[in-house]
Amino acid sequence: MRGSDNRSEGLFSYVSCEARVPSDHPLRAIRAIVDEALEVLSPELEGLYAKVGRPSIAPEKLLRGLLLQAFYSVRSERQLMEQLDYNLLFRWFVGLSMDAPVWDVTVFTKNRERLLAGEIAAKFMAAVLNQARLRKLLSDEHFSVDGTLIEAWASLKSFRPKDGSGEPPGPGRNGEGNFHGEKRSNETHASSTDPQARLYKKGDGQAARMAYMGHLLMENRNGLIVDAELTQATGKAEREAALALLDRRKASGRRITLGADKGYDVTDFIGDLRARNVTPHIAIDGHRTKTGRYRKTAIDRRTTRHPGYAASLRIRKRIEEAFGWLKTIANLRKTRHRGVQRVGWSFVLAATAYNLLRIPKLAASA
Numbered sequence: 001m002r003g004s005d006n007r008s009e010g011l012f013s014y015v016s017c018e019a020r021v022p023s024d025h026p027l028r029a030i031r032a033i034v035d036e037a038l039e040v041l042s043p044e045l046e047g048l049y050a051k052v053g054r055p056s057i058a059p060e061k062l063l064r065g066l067l068l069q070a071f072y073s074v075r076s077e078r079q080l081m082e083q084l085d086y087n088l089l090f091r092w093f094v095g096l097s098m099d100a101p102v103w104d105v106t107v108f109t110k111n112r113e114r115l116l117a118g119e120i121a122a123k124f125m126a127a128v129l130n131q132a133r134l135r136k137l138l139s140d141e142h143f144s145v146d147g148t149l150i151e152a153w154a155s156l157k158s159f160r161p162k163d164g165s166g167e168p169p170g171p172g173r174n175g176e177g178n179f180h181g182e183k184r185s186n187e188t189h190a191s192s193t194d195p196q197a198r199l200y201k202k203g204d205g206q207a208a209r210m211a212y213m214g215h216l217l218m219e220n221r222n223g224l225i226v227d228a229e230l231t232q233a234t235g236k237a238e239r240e241a242a243l244a245l246l247d248r249r250k251a252s253g254r255r256i257t258l259g260a261d262k263g264y265d266v267t268d269f270i271g272d273l274r275a276r277n278v279t280p281h282i283a284i285d286g287h288r289t290k291t292g293r294y295r296k297t298a299i300d301r302r303t304t305r306h307p308g309y310a311a312s313l314r315i316r317k318r319i320e321e322a323f324g325w326l327k328t329i330a331n332l333r334k335t336r337h338r339g340v341q342r343v344g345w346s347f348v349l350a351a352t353a354y355n356l357l358r359i360p361k362l363a364a365s366a
Contacts, residue, residue, distance in 0.1 A: 017092035027071075027093055029360035034064060037127035041120065048118045057103055057111045063124065063349075064094045066112070070330040070353035077112075078105045116341065121348040125228070128352055128359070132224060137362050139221035142308075144259040144316035145245060146218075147238040148323045150230065150343065151334040152197030152210040159189050159199055159210065194338040200233035212340065214332070214347050215241040216322055217249065220259065222362050223318040228351040230344035239269045246276060257281050257308065259316035270298040279303060281312035325357075326350050 021028065038045075038060045045059045065080060068090055074080045084090050085102045096102070115121070132138050156179070160166055166182070186198050191210055201208040215238065217227040227245045231237045242264065255277050262285035273280045284297045284304075303309055327333040330350040335343045 017088050017096075017098060020088045021092050025089075026357075026360070027089065030067075030356050031064075031093055033128060033131055033356060033359060034067065035060075036131060037124060038063065040127045040130075041123055044118065044120065044123055048114050048120075056114075057108065058095075059111075059115060059120070061094050061096070062108070062111055062115065063120070065090075065108070066349060067353050067356065068093060070350045071357070073329050073331055075331055076336065077109050081105045081108060116345045119345075121345045121352065125225075125348060125352040125355070128355055129224070129226060132355070132359050132362075135359075135363050137222050137359065138224060138226065139219040140256075141254070142220035142257045142259075142312065142315075143226070143246075143249075144218045144220055144312070144319050145215065145238075145242045145264075146261060146316070146319045146323070147213050147215045147241065148327075149200065149202055149209070149211040149233060150214045150332055150347065152191070152194050152212055152343075153335055153338055154191040154193035154197050154210040156199075156210065158191045158193040159184060160192055161188060162190050163188075196232060196338075196340050198233045212335070212343055213237045213241070214323075214326070215245065216319055216351060217242075217245040218316075218319045218322065220257075220312065220315045222358070223315075223321065224355050224358060224362075225322055225351045228348045230340060230347045232340060239264060239266060242269075243272055243276075246273075246278060253277060255279060257312055259312035261316070265297055265299060267298040281309050281316075283313055322351070322354055325354050330354070 048059070049056065065084065068074065068083075069077070069080050072083075074083060081102050081104070084094060084096065088098070091098070091100070129138065159179075166179075184199065186200075189199070191197050194210070197210040197212060199208050200211050200213075211233045213231050213233040215229045215231065216225050218224065219226050227249055229241050229245060231241050242258070242260065246258065257279045258273060259281040260283070262283040264280075264282045265285040270280050270282065280299065280303060282299055284299050286294050286297055288294055326347070330353060332347060332350055335346065337343045337346055
């Protein structure tokens with residue numbers, strides 16, 4: 001018998017969001033990890049708010065909402081608020097009841113600034129990683145590092161001389177700009193849209209674009225991200241950030257290994273690693289130069305003769321999986337924010353979201 005197409009709208013609903021979410025839904029395991037991490041961060045969050053006044057959005061709900069934005073590729077906070085209004089799964093994860101009103105998007109973004117000032121993203125990542133460490137999912141001896149370009153929210157037409165010279169773009173919403181034949185560099189030009197973004201290209205034959213550079217430090221046991229940082233895009237940014245990430249992680253004097261691609265095969269960088277008691281498992285850059293000679297590498301037989309060197313070079317490529325997820329799913333191929341601080345905050349939070357997806361699966365198979 002064919003069912004009727006009549007609309008049935010009850011006056012009351014007796015089913016909660018909790019009952020609507022399946023017991024085996026992947027977000028349930030993630031929600032448990034997030035809640036435990038937020039409980040650890042509660043004293044830090046308490047210090048960001050005044051003791052008196054009108055209550056704002058709970059920081060726990062704010063962070064859960066931003067995680068959903070990364071998990072489900074929600075392209076803007078405005079669309080996130082729209083989803084929270086009618087998506088019961090989103091309401092359950094954030095902690096909103098069926099009939100709780102959704103915040104205005106400007107209120108949501110304004111409250112996010114408070115978390116940015118308190119460096120909550122980095123502290124939240126540390127709290128999540130501590131749970132992974134207790135479950136013995138992290139390696140304390142073997143790591144890999146790499147960097148990638150994060151396209152800035154700025155166009156090439158906004159890259160204009162710092163002294164104010166040069167012809168402005170044509171009239172209209174998207175006026176044409178002619179910069180052919182003009183010598184442009186980061187020393188003499190800056191973006192009028194995002195002054196901290198820099199014109200950069202990753203390699204020969206690639207187009208230059210306004211970008212930042214994101215850096216990840218991965219442990220080699222399960223490929224979890226143990227630290228993340230975003231810097232301005234420069235030729236030395238990858239190596240400088242790698243040393244900064246190691247200095248933050250290496251508390252003991254025990255020797256560790258670091259895998260990286262051939263872009264890190266630089267004599268000064270290898271020396272800095274050895275001075276920090278770090279074994280450089282760096283891919284050898286032995287390309288032929290324009291003079292016909294092969295480039296001299298800084299890696300010698302002291303390192304390459306060990307089987308661990310080949311293992312590190314094989315495992316280090318897994319860091320590209322994290323970059324791929326951040327750029328495609330977490331919408332970081334082109335950032336929606338401006339400035340190193342805001343873009344860096346969202347980069348670290350997205351890296352934490354990547355870990356949250358992987359930790360429950362790793363714990364279940366352990």
